[in-house]
Amino acid sequence: MNTETLTASEPSSRQAHRISAADAADMLLRHMDGVLPALAVFDVRDENSYHAAHIDAAVRLAEATFPQQIRGLNRATPVLIYCYHGNASRTWAQWFADFRVPEVYSVDGGYPAFSDALATRRAGQQGTPVAGMDARADLLAFLQTHGFDPFDLNAPRQHGLTALMRAALAGHEGVVDALLACGADISRRNMDGNNALWLACVSGNAAIVRRLVQAGIDIDNRNDMGATCLMYAASAGKAEMVALLLECGADPQVLNFDDARAVDLAATRSCLQLLRHTIG
Structure with missing residues (x-):
């Protein structure tokens, strides 16, 4: 051979x-x-x-x-x-x-x-800073409630969720801010290959989406099925989230592993209208 x-x-x-x-x-x-x-x-x-x-x-x-x-x-x-x-x-x-x-x-x-x-x-992944965490009672309470390690903010728990992912999913803006300030790793992905931005889109929290994008998270991350956050929002009929992601710079031309774009997955007319310029 x-x-x-x-x-x-x-x-x-x-x-x-x-x-x-x-x-x-x-x-x-x-x-x-x-x-x-x-x-x-x-x-x-x-x-x-x-x-x-x-x-x-x-x-x-x-x-x-x-x-x-x-x-x-x-x-x-x-x-x-x-x-x-x-x-x-x-x-x-x-x-x-x-x-x-x-x-x-x-x-x-x-x-x-x-x-x-x-x-x-x-x-x-090394040397995650935790300075200032003792001044954030809300962050410490959140970590304790969900069983996260305060000395390793990136350690995953159930379904591979990190503290940042869990906070994004729960819509806890203050905790997300505190985790970002303490150096939580925005590049981490869960067991499905999704980053914290995907979880923020699931929760529908626009403020957290903006914070994560401003922090430099990969807005076009493709998970283990090749799907991006924009594809998820379009397929879930979340028109406001589709508009927000496009405003933040999400690429509507990214293909998943079935060669489909967000526009091909749009579940509602409103999502399709937002993505119609990508057809061609």
């Missing part, structure tokens, strides 16, 4: 069994945090390269060991595969897909990109 004949010229797409290094790092860290229950990571580089350095929890995969690995794999387990530069791993991903593994992804950029993305994410 010539596994280095493919190129990485097409845009990254989970539908094509590809994933960006940043998204792969996010999946691995969510798995290590216990948010994503199962994940298999395979390294298809040569043995010397693997032993010199590899991604945490990665198992080396070769043609000789593939039959054993595929037999022992629960088909419901998401699979990440990386190689040197992101070319050979795409062929391997297709092999897994041919064996009816539904969620298998080749990591764009290979080991260097994956390793760098992990290092960046881990650096962002």
Whole structure:
């Protein structure tokens, strides 16, 4: 099998069994945090390269060991595969897909990109500042009520929700402000791949949506189904939220993994009218 004949010229797409290094790092860290229950990571580089350095929890995969690995794999387990530069791993991903593994992804950029993305994410998770928390009785009460760790504001709880996500979902503007002031990580995603902005859209709290956007949250984050907040708001018939997200800069041309845009998912005439300019 010539596994280095493919190129990485097409845009990254989970539908094509590809994933960006940043998204792969996010999946691995969510798995290590216990948010994503199962994940298999395979390294298809040569043995010397693997032993010199590899991604945490990665198992080396070769043609000789593939039959054993595929037999022992629960088909419901998401699979990440990386190689040197992101070319050979795409062929391997297709092999897994041919064996009816539904969620298998080749990591764009290979080991260097994956390793760098992990290092960046881990650096962002360390040293969460908690200074000033003792002056916020409402924040401490919220953390205690919901069982969050006051010394690790980013530690996930049920369904992978962080304190920031839970506060956004509950519509607690003051707690959201306090968490942002204390350095809560806005890049965290729950077990479905949604960030705190999605939870704010669920609650319908416009003030929290604006605060999170101003803090720099990824307004076009695609969850594990490829859906953005704008897609959710459109499909849920939340016209006011659709208008707000568009005002805040949400991209209506983003595609989900079924190649659908927000306009294609609009559940009401009012949402469709707001997104009609994206048709074409």
